[in-house]
Amino acid sequence: MPKPKSKAFARIRAEVIRLVGLIPPGKFTTYGSIAIHMNVMARHVAFVMSRLTEEESAELPWHRVVSADARISPRMDATLAKLQRKRLRSEGMKINAAGYIQDADDHFYVVGVRRNIRWSKE
Template sequence: MQIQAMQQAIWQVVSLIPSGKVATYGQLAKLAGFPGQARAVGRCLSQLPEQSQLPWHRVINAQGRISFPADSAAYREQKQRLLAEGIEIARGRISLRLYGWQP
């Protein structure tokens, strides 16, 4: 039950990230009421249904990087989605100053 409540809270916050902005795993954990649980955000996002409309691709790590391995299909998909929203990726990094979501 606790895991489902956490999952729902995290998914709710992810749904609020606007197009053209990104949020970090830790930021989402804090906003969802689970500070210090950045890894739990990653686990919850990995359990999204395949056809989910949640903007999972707008979630990046605290260094401003995509967390998937650079040679993976998931990395390429996330990068393409971010670029399509106008988010620039320079040397593998996204500027949190420019693109970071501030709710």
């Protein structure tokens, strides 16, 4: 039987999903920017994003979250990377052949300042 997820993980997951939902069309942010705002590690954000349900993937603008260097993650499944590239381009962003967003400063979305959150508290 799999180990149940912690309450802290459930709270982190819900906050990642909420923050990604706030990224406006034509803008992007990074796993790290979300992580800094939440006071967690970028890998926590990436873990949540990599395990979205089909319903969440359909409703959430997951394509607006990229690597720290404004690049579509080179570790992403090729089919998903192609879809992400297509969606970002449809929102007016230019992506080069290596997957980097061009004029990134013009499209970067600031999630917010670091919050002092202790996720394990009830």
